[in-house]
Amino acid sequence: MIELKKIYKKYQVGDAESQILKNINLKIEEGEFTAIMGPSGSGKTTMMNILGMLDTPTSGQYIFNGKNISSLSGDELAEIRLKNIGFIFQSFNLLKRSTVMRNVIMPFIYAEKPNGNAEREKKAAMALKKVGLGQEKLWDHLSNQLSGGQMQRVAIARALINNPDVLLADEPTGNLDSKSGYEIMNLFIDLNKQGHTVVMITHSEEIAQLAHRVIQIKDGEIIKDYRN
Amino acid sequence: MLYKDLLQETYLAIVANKARSALTILGIVIGIGSVIAMVSIGQGAKQSITDRIEESGANLLTVSPGQQRSFGPISSGQGSAETLTMEDVESIKTITDVEEVSPESSSRYQITASGNNTNASIYGVYPEYEVVKEVTLNSGMFIASSQVSSSAKVAVLGATLSEDLFGEEVDPVGQSVKINGITFKVIGLLSETGSGMNSTDDAALIPLTVLQRYLSGSETLSSISVKVADQDAMDQVQQNITDALLINHDIASEDDADFSVRSSMEMVEMASSISSTLTMLLGSIAAISLIVGGIGIMNMMLTSVTERTREIGLRKAIGAKSSDINKQFLAESIMLTFIGGIVGIIGGWLASYLITKFSGTATSVTYYSVALAFGVSVVIGVVFGYYPARRASRLNPIDALRYE
Numbered sequence: 001m002i003e004l005k006k007i008y009k010k011y012q013v014g015d016a017e018s019q020i021l022k023n024i025n026l027k028i029e030e031g032e033f034t035a036i037m038g039p040s041g042s043g044k045t046t047m048m049n050i051l052g053m054l055d056t057p058t059s060g061q062y063i064f065n066g067k068n069i070s071s072l073s074g075d076e077l078a079e080i081r082l083k084n085i086g087f088i089f090q091s092f093n094l095l096k097r098s099t100v101m102r103n104v105i106m107p108f109i110y111a112e113k114p115n116g117n118a119e120r121e122k123k124a125a126m127a128l129k130k131v132g133l134g135q136e137k138l139w140d141h142l143s144n145q146l147s148g149g150q151m152q153r154v155a156i157a158r159a160l161i162n163n164p165d166v167l168l169a170d171e172p173t174g175n176l177d178s179k180s181g182y183e184i185m186n187l188f189i190d191l192n193k194q195g196h197t198v199v200m201i202t203h204s205e206e207i208a209q210l211a212h213r214v215i216q217i218k219d220g221e222i223i224k225d226y227r228n
Numbered sequence: 229m230l231y232k233d234l235l236q237e238t239y240l241a242i243v244a245n246k247a248r249s250a251l252t253i254l255g256i257v258i259g260i261g262s263v264i265a266m267v268s269i270g271q272g273a274k275q276s277i278t279d280r281i282e283e284s285g286a287n288l289l290t291v292s293p294g295q296q297r298s299f300g301p302i303s304s305g306q307g308s309a310e311t312l313t314m315e316d317v318e319s320i321k322t323i324t325d326v327e328e329v330s331p332e333s334s335s336r337y338q339i340t341a342s343g344n345n346t347n348a349s350i351y352g353v354y355p356e357y358e359v360v361k362e363v364t365l366n367s368g369m370f371i372a373s374s375q376v377s378s379s380a381k382v383a384v385l386g387a388t389l390s391e392d393l394f395g396e397e398v399d400p401v402g403q404s405v406k407i408n409g410i411t412f413k414v415i416g417l418l419s420e421t422g423s424g425m426n427s428t429d430d431a432a433l434i435p436l437t438v439l440q441r442y443l444s445g446s447e448t449l450s451s452i453s454v455k456v457a458d459q460d461a462m463d464q465v466q467q468n469i470t471d472a473l474l475i476n477h478d479i480a481s482e483d484d485a486d487f488s489v490r491s492s493m494e495m496v497e498m499a500s501s502i503s504s505t506l507t508m509l510l511g512s513i514a515a516i517s518l519i520v521g522g523i524g525i526m527n528m529m530l531t532s533v534t535e536r537t538r539e540i541g542l543r544k545a546i547g548a549k550s551s552d553i554n555k556q557f558l559a560e561s562i563m564l565t566f567i568g569g570i571v572g573i574i575g576g577w578l579a580s581y582l583i584t585k586f587s588g589t590a591t592s593v594t595y596y597s598v599a600l601a602f603g604v605s606v607v608i609g610v611v612f613g614y615y616p617a618r619r620a621s622r623l624n625p626i627d628a629l630r631y632e
Contacts, residue, residue: 043476049626050550054544054545074549074550075549075550075551078544078547078548078549078550079547079549081545081546081547082546082547082548084548087545087546088399089542089629091475091628093538093541093545095539095542095547097244106543107546107547109229109230109237110229110235110543110546110548110549110552111547112229112230112233115232116231158546162547182599216399218606
């Protein structure tokens with residue numbers, strides 16, 4: 001489903017040129033749960049940004065669902081992000097002064113469908129139930145009134161709302177205490193079992209062991225790629 | 229992005245920062261409001277001047293002594309020369325299409341009554357004055373022919389003058405006044421005309437013969453007003469009067485004429501060109517505050533873009549196109565100016581109403597100025613919102629998400 005071929009990424013900082021990614025070749029199949037590990041500055045976030053089409057490689061090919069996306073325009077990439085990719089961030093990135101419900105239906109605003117409020121809220125309710133936020137009275141709360149674990153669940157519900165092909169999570173448990181981190185991890189495992197493809201960056205060996213596949217990156221290169 | 233969503237997002241963004249939005253809107257309200265109020269003062273002045281002149285008759289010609297120079301209020305010497313005489317009046321009466329001729333002479337004199345003392349314009353007139361200048365009487369009657377020929381010491385008072393001399397809502401008819409020490413019997417009271425050109429509010433009218441014999445001691449006239457029967461004949465009559473007076477005054481060339489003949493239309497044109505300049509001046513002063521309001525919008529939008537950088541990054545990561553972000557921010561600034569525009573129009577309207585009510589200055593809010601102010605406010609929203617919106621839409625999502 002996702003295929004990276006000979007991906008290189010260079011950054012030009014003044015006269016100095018730094019090579020962030022070197023010759024990344026990677027294939028992720030549908031339904032896989034992949035953990036990406038590596039020390040700070042190893043290039044794992046850059047790789048995630050490229051996977052999420054927020055960033056483009058300097059050279060190489062990225063094939064998503066059989067389509068080479070290297071030549072697509074910014075708006076075409078936005079369209080794929082909207083429909084096929086769900087992002088989950090370490091810092092949740094919710095709209096703090098909006099309600100839980102409004103945060104979850106936000107992608108619909110840009111997808112333009114469904115356009116009816118009733119249908120939008122029905123779909124959002126389904127996503128919220130899926131992430132364990134079934135209590136309807138929570139949905140009208142402002143998102144900054146929630147606990148960290150709840151916030152991340154809202155963010156996951158938002159990522160699920162357009163039924164994406166892949167969930168990309170950048171250290172989703174990094175800002176949580178160990179108990180809620182563990183719960184969120186279990187949620188990802190559940191979602192994966194329901195058929196969602198998950199790619200996750202993590203620092204924790206323990207969490208990585210819960211994934212099917214672990215990819216280790218160092219200095220911009222894949223040094224290990226194994227299945228549990 | 230659907231319009232309904234765009235509207236809702238815009239509403240939420242504006243409401244999220246109530247105080248800041250309100251102050252920014254206030255800037256636009258003051259701008260639009262002052263443009264409308266200022267222009268209404270200019271328009272009101274224009275309206276009242278042209279109304280007054282038109283009221284006094286569109287088919288009116290005025291003959292004034294003095295050389296005819298360029299139009300404008302500053303042509304010197306006009307009205308001061310003593311060249312018009314009753315002989316001229318008789319010549320004008322014989323011209324075809326001349327309906328009525330009203331010779332006038334005026335000067336300022338001290339006028340007293342019941343212990344009150346004031347300085348007023350005293351007009352020496354013929355009975356034709358009533359018809360030619362279309363004055364109306366509040367009470368009593370106008371000066372009659374017999375009173376002119378017999379040099380009767382009678383006077384018709386203007387509304388304000390009567391108030392000054394006899395007090396408010398007192399009918400002066402039957403009372404007597406002293407002009408320059410000579411006693412006159414008040415026979416009529418004129419209706420109020422309001423301020424403006426040719427106002428008689430502050431004047432007293434007496435028979436011309438009386439003015440000439442007892443007050444000025446001079447046979448000359450300060451102007452001759454001519455009512456023309458047919459408006460289409462105005463130009464012809466104007467020329468005929470000029471020709472007749474040139475013969476009377478023994479002058480060969482029109483360029484050397486010691487008098488001038490003007491139609492009321494020419495006066496209207498002159499007056500409205502003056503008040504257009506006034507309108508423009510007032511309007512452009514107010515427009516400056518509108519621009520300042522626009523800069524306020526831009527300032528707020530730029531702050532908002534900076535504050536919401538992470539949010540913009542998130543929206544883009546989730547799948548918002550650059551054009552969506554651009555639309556959202558532009559909609560916000562247009563919405564701010566739109567609200568400011570509406571409130572400003574209401575405020576400006578109210579202000580011009582209050583100006584009329586409390587200061588008596590005539591104002592006139594035209595649909596044209598409302599439409600213009602509104603259009604300008606929306607244009608300001610677009611112009612001053614464009615740069616911040618473009619800045620927001622061009623943010624790189626990766627950098628924006630990392631922004632602290």
